[in-house]
Amino acid sequence: MVPVGAIVLGPDGRELSAATNRREADGDPFAHAEVLALRAAARELGDGWRLEDCTLVVTLEPCTMCAGAAVASRVGHIVFGAWEPKTGACGSLWDVVRDRRLTHRPEVRGGVLETANQAQGIKLCQRIEGAGLDGGLHAHGGGVIDGDHDREAGCQVPRLPTERP
Numbered sequence: 001m002v003p004v005g006a007i008v009l010g011p012d013g014r015e016l017s018a019a020t021n022r023r024e025a026d027g028d029p030f031a032h033a034e035v036l037a038l039r040a041a042a043r044e045l046g047d048g049w050r051l052e053d054c055t056l057v058v059t060l061e062p063c064t065m066c067a068g069a070a071v072a073s074r075v076g077h078i079v080f081g082a083w084e085p086k087t088g089a090c091g092s093l094w095d096v097v098r099d100r101r102l103t104h105r106p107e108v109r110g111g112v113l114e115t116a117n118q119a120q121g122i123k124l125c126q127r128i129e130g131a132g133l134d135g136g137l138h139a140h141g142g143g144v145i146d147g148d149h150d151r152e153a154g155c156q157v158p159r160l161p162t163e164r165p
């Protein structure tokens with residue numbers, strides 16, 4: 001089982017919550033890292049249930065349940081490290097969060113280690129390594145959602161580029 005870790009950053013970039021998948025540990029089918037982190041973030045933010053302008057950062061592309069939870073919490077941005085073509089609902093198998101029929105559609109960025117969200121990806125990567133979880137965050141060849149998802153093992157922290165493209 002690939003360990004999944006998620007954090008939620010507030011509008012000011014402050015880390016509101018962090019969670020790992022507790023489905024097995026708790027015997028709870030809904031205890032995915034994203035759901036736990038979003039719930040804890042709402043409590044921490046203390047401003048009702050909405051997480052507008054907050055960012056969900058997660059190692060793997062969220063599943064349908066977690067994509068739905070992200071929409072329901074009105075999270076502003078979703079950033080994830082690796083594509084999950086078998087269950088992913090943020091551009092791989094489905095694209096739940098950007099369905100045009102929804103009134104709230106979070107901005108999505110996949111392949112964080114190669115994109116402008118690099119800093120967030122690195123932060124998450126370091127947190128996960130610190131927690132003794134490895135293999136949860138994989139480098140991806142780019143931020144474009146295109147269905148061509150190569151994977152590499154391990155948690156790779158890239159050097160920061162000297163120039164932005």
Ligand SMILES: [Zn+2]
Pocket residue numbers: 032033034062063064065066067
């Ligand atoms: Zn999930």
